[in-house]
Amino acid sequence: MKKLRRSMLFLPAANAAMLSTSFVYKPDSIMFDLEDAVSIKEKDAARLLVAQTLQLPIYKESGIETVVRINALNTPFGLKDLEAVVRAGVDVVRLPMTNSAEDIHELEQHVERIEKECGRPVGSTKLMAAIESALGVVNAVSIAKSSPRLIGIALAAFDYLVDMQTERGDGTELFYARCAVLHAARVAKIDAFDVVYSNVNDDAGFLNEVNLAKKLGFNGKSLINPRQIELLHNAYAPTAEEVEYSKKVVEAAEEGEKAGLGVISLNGKMIDAPIIARARTIIELAAVSGVRKAI
Amino acid sequence: MKIQKEALAGTLESSDLMVKVSPNSGIEIIVNSEVNKQFGAQIRSVVESTLAQLNVTDGLIVIDDKGALDCAIKARVQCAVLRGAEVEELDWSKLL
Incomplete structure (x- = not known):
């Protein structure tokens, strides 16, 4: 099954306790954050801490994907971060703050040089673009298609909304950006990540936003508190009814294939290739995440 | 690598450690830890190997450990030494 990226947990990279236990x-x-979560005088310490934490076997063995948010390359820290984490x-x-495809091209040139210098297979370091401005949203398609290393694009709301001269509300303020980023990701066949929900004490509000992101088609969401992981995974899990129906769809498709039928129906409803593919995805997802629990 | 001045790295929060380095003749390591009885030797061993990796032959290294993992010990010792040696350009082949 394709790598699941429902939850991306932000961790401040200067915090030894969180880095040692978050798995x-x-x-x-x-996602180890070397950017906003780290004060300027602790950038060197956080960079070393992340580099050493990445050596923990548990991160390689657990199947948890490691991501590092580096500082922008036009700061004194960005390239140093990149040298360390690659x-x-x-x-x-x-x-x-990815504003254009050129930002990704510049990044991948540095990454490739570092991979060659340290003997890491060229192309093995994947990239993700965070879109945090009106310009980035407008350029989302070219950003998403800018490199084969890109595994996804993420919308980051705080700076984007400042740029748009508005603030967080009921989601209307993010509607265009969400749709633009999501369409760009789908055009490029990469993943899309929704924004952080910062009120960690508001589970109902968080779940409303998760359900909206899921309905739109986002692969997952950036998170700032481990408490939100289980809620998110549960919301993304298929229901028992969906799994049951999907099994019937796949069975009907297999029987139809054996009988040489071009068009299959289940309970009087036509089943075509996209429905069968979706049913298989739901069954695979249920095998990984289980079925949705009532909350 | 020569420790030129006193320098600190880390915190006194749980699962972290504070490392203080200062110029000295020869290597002297002092480990204060709540888990000294159980892990004191291991902490000292990580500090020694980290210093050796950085070619540090002189320095007073004081560790206040709060139950840090080896990766945090290594990172904090490296950071304190690099700050104390006033080194800006890093040789990552010696740090990882």
Whole structure:
């Protein structure tokens, strides 16, 4: 099955306790943040801490994808971050404030040089673009298609909304950006990640937003608190009814294939290739995440 | 690598450690830890190997450990030494 990226847990990279224990929460991806979560005077310490943490066998063995949000390359820290984390074996580098395809091209040139210098297979470091501005949203398609290393694009709301001269509300303010980023990801056949929900004490509000992101088609969401992981995974899990129906669809498709039927129907409803593919995905997802529990 | 000045790295939060390095003749390592009885030797061993990797032959290294994992010990010692040696350009082949 394709790598699941429902939950991407942000961790402040200067915090030794969080870095040493976060894998127990089993997010799909852990994102060590060297950018906004680290004060300028601790950038060197956080960079070393992330590099050493990435050597922990548990991160390689657990199947949790490691992501590092580096500082922007036009700061004194960005390239130093990149030198450290590519050599340390990070799975994915997340570039903040990606405004154009050229930003990704510049990043991948540095990554390729570092891979060659340290003997890491060229192309093994994946990239993710964070879109945080009106310009980035407008250029989302070209950004998403800019490199075969890109595994996804993420919308980041805080800076985007400042740029748009508005603020977080009921989601209307993010509607265009969400749709634009999501369409760009789908055009490029990469994953799309929704914004952080910052009120960690509001589970109902969080779940409303998760359900909206899921309905739109986002693969997952950036998270700032481990408490949100289980809620998110549960919301993305298929229901028992969906799994049951999907099994019937696949059975009907297999029987139809044996009988040489071009068109199959189930309970009087036509079943075509996209429905069969979706049913198979639901069955695979249920095998990984279980079925949705009532909350 | 020569420690030129006193330098600190880390915190006193749980699962972390504070490392203080200062110029000295020869290597002297002092480990203060709540888990010294159980892990003191292991902590000292990580500190020694980290210093050796950085070619540090002189320095007073004081560790205040709060139950940190080896990766955190290594990172904090590296950071304190690099700050104390005033090194900006890093040789990652010696740090990883």
